[in-house]
Amino acid sequence: MHEKVRINSADVKYTEKHIESRYCYHTASVRRDGDTFTVTPSSTEFIFRTERKVPRLGVMLVGWGGNNGTTVTAAVLANKLGLTWKTKTGLKKANYYGSLLESSTVCLGSSPDGEVYAPFRDLLPMVHPNDIVFDGWDISSLDLGRAMERAQVLDWSLQEKLWPHMSQLKPRPSVYIPEFIAANQEHRADNLIRGSKAEQVAQIRRDICDFREKSGVDKVLVLWTANTERFCDVIPGVNDTAENLLNSIQRGVFIGGDDFKSGQTKLKSVLVDFLVSTGIKPTSIVSYNHLGNNDGLNLSALQQFRSKEISKSNVVDDIVQSNPVLYRPREKPDHCVVIKYVPYVGDSKRAMDEYTSEIMMGGTNTMALHNTCEDSLLASPIILDLVILTELCQRITFCTQDDPVFQGFHSVLSLLSFLCKAPLVPQGAPVVNAFFRQRACIENVMRACLGLPPQNHMQLEHKMTRSFMHSEENHIHNPILMNGKIEHIKGYQNILTSHQN
Ligand SMILES: NC(=O)c1ccc[n+]([C@@H]2O[C@H](COP(=O)([O-])OP(=O)(O)OC[C@H]3O[C@@H](n4cnc5c(N)ncnc54)[C@H](O)[C@@H]3O)[C@@H](O)[C@H]2O)c1
Ligand SMILES: O=P([O-])([O-])O[C@@H]1[C@@H](O)[C@H](O)[C@@H](O)[C@H](O)[C@@H]1O
Numbered sequence: 457m458h459e460k461v462r463i464n465s466a467d468v469k470y471t472e473k474h475i476e477s478r479y480c481y482h483t484a485s486v487r488r489d490g491d492t493f494t495v496t497p498s499s500t501e502f503i504f505r506t507e508r509k510v511p512r513l514g515v516m517l518v519g520w521g522g523n524n525g526t527t528v529t530a531a532v533l534a535n536k537l538g539l540t541w542k543t544k545t546g547l548k549k550a551n552y553y554g555s556l557l558e559s560s561t562v563c564l565g566s567s568p569d570g571e572v573y574a575p576f577r578d579l580l581p582m583v584h585p586n587d588i589v590f591d592g593w594d595i596s597s598l599d600l601g602r603a604m605e606r607a608q609v610l611d612w613s614l615q616e617k618l619w620p621h622m623s624q625l626k627p628r629p630s631v632y633i634p635e636f637i638a639a640n641q642e643h644r645a646d647n648l649i650r651g652s653k654a655e656q657v658a659q660i661r662r663d664i665c666d667f668r669e670k671s672g673v674d675k676v677l678v679l680w681t682a683n684t685e686r687f688c689d690v691i692p693g694v695n696d697t698a699e700n701l702l703n704s705i706q707r708g709v710f711i712g713g714d715d716f717k718s719g720q721t722k723l724k725s726v727l728v729d730f731l732v733s734t735g736i737k738p739t740s741i742v743s744y745n746h747l748g749n750n751d752g753l754n755l756s757a758l759q760q761f762r763s764k765e766i767s768k769s770n771v772v773d774d775i776v777q778s779n780p781v782l783y784r785p786r787e788k789p790d791h792c793v794v795i796k797y798v799p800y801v802g803d804s805k806r807a808m809d810e811y812t813s814e815i816m817m818g819g820t821n822t823m824a825l826h827n828t829c830e831d832s833l834l835a836s837p838i839i840l841d842l843v844i845l846t847e848l849c850q851r852i853t854f855c856t857q858d859d860p861v862f863q864g865f866h867s868v869l870s871l872l873s874f875l876c877k878a879p880l881v882p883q884g885a886p887v888v889n890a891f892f893r894q895r896a897c898i899e900n901v902m903r904a905c906l907g908l909p910p911q912n913h914m915q916l917e918h919k920m921t922r923s924f925m926h927s928e929e930n931h932i933h934n935p936i937l938m939n940g941k942i943e944h945i946k947g948y949q950n951i952l953t954s955h956q957n
Contacts, residue, residue: 459508460578461564467907474505475580477907500856504905506580507851513583514673515843516664519682520592520627521603523749523803524716528681528836529590529625530604530618536586537621541614548611552585554837556874557844562899563911566925579902582848585840591667593660594627594682597647603627607749609803609832628663631656636685638757644750657700675850677843681835683751684715686759687766710846710869713876715767718834719827720745720807721877725891727823728772728789731813736821737782738789740812743768746796747805747831756797765793767878771889778890805831838875845872845898852905874898 462470467478479502487494517525533539534550541548552558561573577584598606601623604615615622629647649656668676717725720743731738746752755761769791776783807827815821849869853862865871866882873879873887874894881887888894900910917925 459581461574461906463906463908465907470508473509474507475905477504477905478502479504479904479907481904500858502854502856502904503862504852504854504907505862506848506905508581510581510583511674511847512587512589512672513843513847514589514591514667514671514676516667516676516678517590517592517839518630518678518680519594520590520625521594521596521598521600522681522683523607523609523751523832524681524835524839525592525594525627526600526604526607526622527609527832528839529600530610530614530622531836532585532588532590532840533618533621534614537617539614539617541611541617543611543613548614552837552840554834555585556837556841556895556898557582558585558837558840562902566917576899576902580848580905581851583844585844588840588843589671589673590625591671592627593630593663595630595632595641595647596627596644597629598627599623600625600627607803607832609830629659630682631660637683638754638760640753640757641683641750675847677846679839679843681716681839683754684760684764687763710849710865710867710872711880712842712846712869712872713879715764715877716835716838716842717771717875717877718838719805719829719831720809721768721771722891723825723827724809725771725775725889725894727811728775729890729892731811732775732779732782735779735782737814738772738776738811739814740790740810741772742790742792742794742810743807744794744796744809745805745807746798746801747803748797748799748801749803749831751831752795752797752805753799755795761795764795768793770887771877774886774888775890803830803832804828842872842875845875871898871901 459475463477469476481500481502482497483499484495484497487496517528519525520529531550531552535552537550539550557576559575561575562579564572564574566572594603596603599622601615601619604610604618604622610618627647629649632645632648634642634645649659651659664676664678667673724741724743728738728741755764772789772791776788805828807825809823809825809827811823811825813821813823846869849865849871853864855862868880868882870879870881870885870888873881873889874891874897879887879889888897896911903910917923
């Protein structure tokens, strides 16, 4: 495995099997006495190990024949085949825009020519989306070519090029429990596993084994992109399948959260974070949207809407609670979520938001936003990030000086919070929805695997009268070695500095 970013440090070791890093994790505990906070910093020595061998990854989608399932499969095929297609606005080329790992960058450090940025995907060995093998289930029997046409997401000229490939893909029959999704979905349910719950679960497990054997993949991840189901609590001892799920979780299967955080809700986790972090007090948030795809049809039923309303509504809680200057305990902004089904607009979701906030001296600030996009083209890159990040986390283990036995991440993988509207976290852990905190968490965990300190954006070297960075004798020689020479590649400068021994 040849990594594009290599760390030249005594704290990082590249063995045949692992990237091994020594990392000092700094945190602080706080004691409150009245209005006095006593802060006690602490640090823990970690050793991180990341397996360098990237497996052949199979992804089985529940709801494979839906707008998201067909779109993400088509997008990977189009990228893998290097497809371009003509549209009325010119030639389009397949890409992975909207994927944090594929199309977003991190700052590695600075060079004589300035700061150096590299894509997340280059930080650690990870699955390339082009190499993912898809399979899955759907209660609808349509092959993926016809399902892609039904979805009305991708340009027809692209669909025509993909048709020979997509029409070969057929969703496996699935489990259909009518009361879990809207009654208006019954017309699609012609591809079902019959029998008792136990027999249905047994068939699903046979499907997974069958896919793994026939595709030759090393690992299989299962991801839900079927319809939003009615809200249901997990009640110990009642959800008997939860017991199997808990057993498989004990074996290290990761779960991450509900509902892809794709558009209106993602923007909300940015905007409210921005407002509250600058000391402005959002007091009313109204999120309206309408869409005309099958998801919108399913959400036109009350129980399914309620489920979505819950996942769309809790995204501001942690941000609001983080600022007792603005909000009294348990005080929250008014928050209203409206979703309407309008068939004509199809997958082109229209989102309209109004944010009203209190500003200084009794002032009021109101922002109105309008956002139109193909909903599935926002969700598809999130599906890729979910499976690629989950697979990467399965290859990361760590130990501490006090607990030297290597362990993996908790099976509730809260690192995935960035990608979910309603993240799951381990019992007792804080739920974080704030966009930039979530993104920084992913970046800094990856930096820890490379023995790099958290990104702090301080740039002290540029804020001093006499900077240590400019006087040779003070400069710490710890350059980041990247391949071989300095090049300017496609808009981002890729410092590949030859390393002087
Ligand atoms: N931008 C987005 O599209 C977006 C964003 C966030 C969340 N979501 C959520 O993602 C999910 C999928 O969205 P979509 O636009 O692809 O919806 P969709 O209705 O087009 O696709 C869902 C698919 O699931 C199938 N299905 C339903 N129950 C099933 C079962 N028990 N087993 C197997 N298949 C089943 C349906 O037949 C359908 O093909 C929805 O829950 C939606 O709320 C979508
Ligand atoms: O854009 P976002 O809020 O992240 O999420 C979307 C909702 O706005 C939309 O109403 C719903 O139909 C989609 O499934 C998705 O959940």
